Amino acid sequence: MARRSTMLSRRGLLTGAAAIGGTAALSGGLSACGAASATDPDQIQFWTLLSGGDGGTMADMIAKATGSGAAYDVKTTTLVWGEPYYTKLAMAATGGRPPELAIMHASRVPGYVPGGLLDSWDVSRLEELGVSQDDFPEDVWRKGMVGENVYAVALDAHPTVMMFNPEICDKAGVLDSDGKLRATESPEEFVDLVSQVGGVTKGSPPLSYGYLGDGSQMFRLFYTFYTQHGAAMTFPQGGRAEIDDDIAVASLQLMQRLLDGKLALQRNDYAAALAEFATGRSGMLFTGVWELRSVKEAGVPFDMTTIPTLFGTPATYADSHAFVLPHQSEVDEHRRDLTYQFVADLLKGSYDWATAGHIPAYLPVTESPDYAKLMPQSNYAQAVQQVNYDPAAWFTGSGSNFHAGFGNAVQPALMTGKDAAGAVDAFRTRINGLLKTQNPVDPDGTWTS
Incomplete structure (x- = not known):
């Protein structure tokens, strides 16, 4: 990997940092949340974006x-x-006031490495603490890399999955002898299964899927279906988006087929769809693993599984919470050693993280006998081996405007059930425009990997 010989000016970096982070304004100074106190050499500053149940579990x-x-x-x-x-x-x-450690979505790493916003991990130091590349699914580990260097070490994978109500599905006759959903291997088989569930829910659609105003929800399901064709998207900087039109249209058309008002409501938002399932009005729900705790607290019977493979290739959309080292202009080696130890300890103790619904990335945890007994988490654990992240680009990833742009392009097609091809064209046009725009923290384009 070749890195630019000169760093951007501090002013240029600050401008670019705001651009890749979004348009949100910052209030107050950075020093309040900055580096660890010099009077406590053993203290590690750790920034997270984890709130609610996830925040409590991490605490x-x-x-x-x-x-x-x-x-x-x-x-x-x-x-x-x-x-x-x-x-x-x-x-x-x-x-100049970064924490020693931070949580970051793995999908955001490509936008932060240029310009030196992150320091790379020393893999040999991790290995000395019992954490190696072999302890992670290949695709999950590789997502934290840029070139030959590791910039993010995954804590988990949190994929889009399907919840189902076993009582409703049992009445519909769609469970197998093990109490799991009957296998479906094509759109037609899946539509037939959902229709059977509809014979039980009657006054309410059998499948809940909320997407209105939520580009992330739309892209998660779309890209699951797209990658199940064995395809991927590539967004080369300065080039044109590489998207298979036929596959993209077929994926969007399946979403339209499901959103016909009978199988799933044609116009539904995330909160309403979750409420439908959590109150027992529907039998199935497309959502993320992070909703496990909220549905469990609602008291409705439920189980979870990966989204069925309907186009031949097992695949699901996912992201990962990952540990990153914000760039330190002067590294305190003592604190960095402690940071490595802290991360190794969290990974080895990540069975507790599974209680939040996420799939631990550290394989010694997910391959343990204790995890195999954890229900329903172990029922979708295989999703960690079939994850697909956002296409790599400086503008993609969780919390970015990329998903909102996708939603703006395809939501009219989902609301009307028409013109899937036009929606794909609109999405492509948006991406091609972004690809002409240089990464704001790498305006000279001199970073290569």
Whole structure:
């Protein structure tokens, strides 16, 4: 990998950091959340975007890691999810007050490595602590790499999955002898299965899927179907988007077919779809693994599985929460050693993270007998071996405007059930426009990998 010989000016980096992080304004100074206090050499500053149940689970994991005679202390700062978080993380890395460690979606790494916003991980130091490349699914590990260097170490994979109500599905006769959904291997077989469930839900559509105003929801399901064709999208900087039109149209048309008002409501948002399923009005739900806790708390009977392979290739859309090292202009080697130890301890203790619904990326956890007994998590654990992330580009990833742009392009087609080809054309046009725009933290385009 060749890296530019000169870094951007601080002013240029700050401008670019705000651009790749989003348009959110920053309030207050960065120093309030900056590097660890010089008076406590054993303290690690750790930034996360994890809130709600995820935040509570992470707090428990940190308490367990630090409460057993650990050599380090951890000060956690939780910031607002999405653009505000990524803006502030980028600004901290350019402003000289970064934390020792941060959580980042793996899909955002390609936009942050240019310009030196992240430091790379020393794989040999991880190996000394019992964490190696072989301990992760290949695609999950590789997603944290740019060129030959590792910039993100995944904590998990959090894929789009399907929940189902076993009581409703049993009445519909669509469960096998093991109490799992009957296998379907084509769109026609899946539509038939959903229709059978509809014979039980009657007054309410059998499948819940909310997408209105939510580009992420639209892209997650679309890209699951697209990659199940054995295809991928490529967005070469300065070039043109490489998208298979026939596959993209077929994927979008299946979504339209499901959103016919009978199988699933044609116009439904995320919260309403989740409420339908959580109150027992529907028998199936397309959602993310992160909703496991909320559905469990609702008290409705449910199980979970991967989205059926309907186009030949097992594949699902996913992202990963990953550990990154925000760039330190002067590395404190003692704190960095402690940071490596802290990350290794969290990975080894990530069975607890599975209680939040996410699939731990550390294979010794997911391949353990204890995890095999964890229900329904172990029922969709295989999804970690078939993940597909956003196409790599500086403008893609969770919390970016990429998903919103996709939603703007395809939502009219989903609402009307018409012109899937036109929606794909509109999406392509948006991406080609972005590909003509240089990464704001790499305006000279001198980074190669």
